Amino acid sequence: MSDATLSAEAPAAAAAGLPAADRSWTRDLAIGLVVLAIAAALPFLIDSRYVMGQIILALVWASVAVQWNLIFGYAGIFSLAQMAIFAIGGYGCAMLSHYFGWSVWVSIPAGAGGAMLASMVMGLACLRLSGVYVALLTYAIAQVIYLLIVTDTECFYYEGASCRQLTGGATGFARFGSFGTREWLRGDWIMGNYGIVLAGFVLTLLMSWFIIRSPMGLAFKALRDNPAYAVARGVNRFHTQLLVFALSAFFTGLTGGLYAVHFQAIGPDVFSMTNLLFVLAIVVVGGVGTFWGPVAGAVLLMLADEAMRETGEFRTLGLGLIIAAATVLLPKGLAGLAGDLAKRLSSKG
Amino acid sequence: MLDVVVAVVTTALTNGALYALATIGLSLVWGSMGMLNMAHGGLLALGGYAAYTGSVQLGLPLPLAIVFAMLAGAAMGALLHLLVVRQLLRSSGAGFETAVMIATVGISIALQNALLLLYGGQPLGQPFDVPGSIPVGAGAVPWLNVTIVLVSVGVMAAASLLIARTKMGRAIRATAQNRDAALLMGVPVQRVYLQVLALSGALAGICGVLVSSITQLTPTLGADPMLKAFIMCVVAGLGNLPGAIAAAFGLALVEAAMQFAAGARWGFPTLLLLVIAILIWRPAGLFGRARIQRL
Amino acid sequence: MPDPTGAAVALALKDVRAGYGGPDVLKGVSLEVPRGCIVTVVGPNGHGKSTLLRTVSGLTRLRGGRILALGAEIQDHAAHRRAAAGIAHVPQGDLLFPDMTVLENLRMGAYLERDAAQEKRRLDEVFALLPRLAERRTQVAASLSGGERRMVGIGRGLMAGGQVLMLDEPSLGLAPLVIEQIYEVIARLREQGRTILLVEENPARVAELSDVMHLFDDGEIVWSGAPDDLMNREELLATYLGG
Known part of the structure; x- marks a missing residue:
């Protein structure tokens, strides 16, 4: 969008609290319905429990990527703590259920709240700084949390004769609770889990959509396209960034909780650089700052990951190269490519 | 009591020298081209393994093996410029800062994984070693630590002379201070960027050898020094080399003292809290000039 | 720099077009700078005079022409x-290297000169022409006054020993007294027989020292000729008072 159209439309729309007057919301609705229809049909088409498990994992990644795209692609915060936020949600849920016996239905949102709180503290420390420093600091904070968990060797309690740490140490937590789908659906429990994770994904997507369309989203667009103008119009960059950082952390933490309960386990390996890289790759390949990019990226990268599984140990190497190559060769990602193609077709037709 | 002081100071000086060496490579690249090289840790690991290959597998004498490590780092830095940075500078415009971070995160992981595949996951011993120690009061300072400090300081001094006194260094500084003006003087800016990345790679290479000599060779050996280097850069302000060196020694002392006082795992978290406090107090870094935000 | 070709024209532009993303800022500009002459481009600000020099030195991308x-x-x-081809551009706003000393800035001007003796000779010439710089040689550029910075910019351009010196509004932002000093320097350069392409907003200030003047308006040259003729033309009024 050029500066001229922005300055004419966006503040007016922002003031009225209306969505931006363009056609893209009907397009989003159409794509959304198609995605939802496919998602609803999948359990009837797929018999394999392994494949369903991988699809659930793809939904988890897509949710995390959508949230990271929201804070990086829209709000311009290059946070490298996304997996740490995810982990805090997962650990929060696991620890609350483990130590206090809470039902997962309570501990998942509680864990998400914890993730939001942690994110706000992080945001207060980081977001006044400029771009690269945010990356440096969020990376350092994520590493510190990880290191504190894996080096935790102090026995908090004993399970039989084995020593267990408060944070779960290097092993993490397992079997702290479940969705109850096994008792309810028996052999088809994975379909139940699929439904629950899918619901979480839809929630994540909707929330991200509303933020992008809200006055806050327009504020970000203004900050990105014409920062001087936006600041002059009274947009407070720090406050808007902090708010979206917190909101997106809640949903990232929620996804972390769903992940932990689905696998009935969470350990320090979720912090790994490979996982963070996977999320970055999804967003970069899909298209930074595009709404459907991360979803398309998640599908594509899960497929690529599945293909690379045959090659085993080359998986991480391949991932690293994919992300570097995509940044160089596909600067606007799949979504940008699709947009360019559509434009070329329509101009020819 | 005195032996504790000796031990803390030894650790602080050794780590400070290593952090400083890791930091100046990172800071140099940032200062000249506005690029945060997330693959810097990977270059450290590459240097460590290259020295191992040089001395154990090729049978080179140790000094030559170290030169080999520096060459490997420099070659990788140059490759990074040719394959990634050059293209991104051309295509991404204002988005360069983040695009290059993402791309180098990818390169870093690929590099570490390639090392894992080539050398296996078992930690290897770096042949670079200096036996013996100097008794100081009740404690003792190992010769290895003394050597690490001396080599680091020597390498940093050589690098600063290169930047301050040579024509190449003058072109690097000119490009960093005003890219357009450098072009008008006939400075081939892309070649300068190539030199900067190669130089930073060479510094990372020797830093990797030194780091692995007191720890072990693993593909992730660069992760910890890079993490610390990030922190030094944040405190000193990116691109500020003397500040980064001062921050490296200062923070290494705090870390070493905390490790002795509260246990090894609390050293870095304390450091980070301290840094966050500093940043809330001075968002441009401890020594950073408050730069006017470009809108 | 000895001239191997013996060409009489140091710099020639033929139908040059350029711009920044939007429409053309230069809409087909042709002009010649003969050796040993001072050619001046005058016109109101914001009409692409700086773009003209930036396009010649390669800082702005060319869209067409030669x-x-x-x-x-x-x-x-x-x-x-292009710097190696003898184009020495002293850009608007000086674009000095702020953390370098005056001497280092000047030496950067001779970056392409391999012969150290030649570099020394040019440095002596520059210090003879601009004695203030000799006094300030160890001072950091960022700490200089506006007039001193302009002198460093000009001196740095001279250090290149190029065929053509392109000066972009050497009077911009300076106090009247300092402007006078700067133009005295340019007059000295004229006496030395330098080839200069000068861009200036105020035609009266440069009429005296120009060999040829071009009136520039909205990306085009609207009139060319001798300085004395220009001052009497009605195009001049039309250009400055809004045509």
Whole structure:
């Protein structure tokens, strides 16, 4: 969008609290319905429990990527703590259920709240700084949390004769609770889990959509396209960034909780650089700052990951190269490519 | 009591020298081209393994093996410029800062994984070693630590002379201070960027050898020094080399003292809290000039 | 720099077009700078005079047309290679290297000169022309006054020993007394027989020292000729008072 159209439309729309007057919301609705229809049909088409498990994992990644795209692609915060936020949600849920016996239905949102709180503290420390420093600091904070968990060797309690740490140490937590789908659906429990994770994904997507369309989203667009103008119009960059950082952390933490309960386990390996890289790759390949990019990226990268599984140990190497190559060769990602193609077709037709 | 002081100071000086060496490579690249090289840790690991290959597998004498490590780092830095940075500078415009971070995160992981595949996951011993120690009061300072400090300081001094006194260094500084003006003087800016990345790679290479000599060779050996280097850069302000060196020694002392006082795992978290406090107090870094935000 | 071709025209622009993303800022500009002459481009600000010089030195991308330095086409060269072809551009706002000393800034001007004796000779020339710089040689550029910075910019351009010196509004932002000093320097350069392409907003200030003047308006040259003729033309009024 050029500066001229922005300055004419966006503040007016922002003031009225209306969505931006363009056609893209009907397009989003159409794509959304198609995605939802496919998602609803999948359990009837797929018999394999392994494949369903991988699809659930793809939904988890897509949710995390959508949230990271929201804070990086829209709000311009290059946070490298996304997996740490995810982990805090997962650990929060696991620890609350483990130590206090809470039902997962309570501990998942509680864990998400914890993730939001942690994110706000992080945001207060980081977001006044400029771009690269945010990356440096969020990376350092994520590493510190990880290191504190894996080096935790102090026995908090004993399970039989084995020593267990408060944070779960290097092993993490397992079997702290479940969705109850096994008792309810028996052999088809994975379909139940699929439904629950899918619901979480839809929630994540909707929330991200509303933020992008809200006055806050327009504020970000203004900050990105014409920062001087936006600041002059009274947009407070720090406050808007902090708010979206917190909101997106809640949903990232929620996804972390769903992940932990689905696998009935969470350990320090979720912090790994490979996982963070996977999320970055999804967003970069899909298209930074595009709404459907991360979803398309998640599908594509899960497929690529599945293909690379045959090659085993080359998986991480391949991932690293994919992300570097995509940044160089596909600067606007799949979504940008699709947009360019559509434009070329329509101009020819 | 005195032996504790000796031990803390030894650790602080050794780590400070290593952090400083890791930091100046990172800071140099940032200062000249506005690029945060997330693959810097990977270059450290590459240097460590290259020295191992040089001395154990090729049978080179140790000094030559170290030169080999520096060459490997420099070659990788140059490759990074040719394959990634050059293209991104051309295509991404204002988005360069983040695009290059993402791309180098990818390169870093690929590099570490390639090392894992080539050398296996078992930690290897770096042949670079200096036996013996100097008794100081009740404690003792190992010769290895003394050597690490001396080599680091020597390498940093050589690098600063290169930047301050040579024509190449003058072109690097000119490009960093005003890219357009450098072009008008006939400075081939892309070649300068190539030199900067190669130089930073060479510094990372020797830093990797030194780091692995007191720890072990693993593909992730660069992760910890890079993490610390990030922190030094944040405190000193990116691109500020003397500040980064001062921050490296200062923070290494705090870390070493905390490790002795509260246990090894609390050293870095304390450091980070301290840094966050500093940043809330001075968002441009401890020594950073408050730069006017470009809108 | 000895001239191997013996060409009479140091710099020639033929139908040069350029811009920044939007419409053309330069809409087909042709002009010649003969050796040993001072050619001046005058016109109101914001009409693309700086773009003209930036396009010649390669800082702004060319969209069409040809640029010849001593008869050789240079329009496809990158900016740093145009400097090697003898184009010395003293840009608007000086673009000094702020953390370097005056001496280092000047030496950067001779970056392409391999012969140390030659570099020393040019440095002596610059210090003879601009004695203030000799006094300030160890001072950091960022700490200089506006007039001193302008002198460093000009001196740095002279250090290149190029065929053509392109000066972009050397009077911009300076106090009247300092402007006078700067133009005295340019007059000295004229006496030395330098080839200069000068861009200036105020035609009266440069009429005296120009050999040829071009009136520039909205990306085009609207009139060219001798300085004395220009001052009496009605195009001048039309251009400055809004045509």
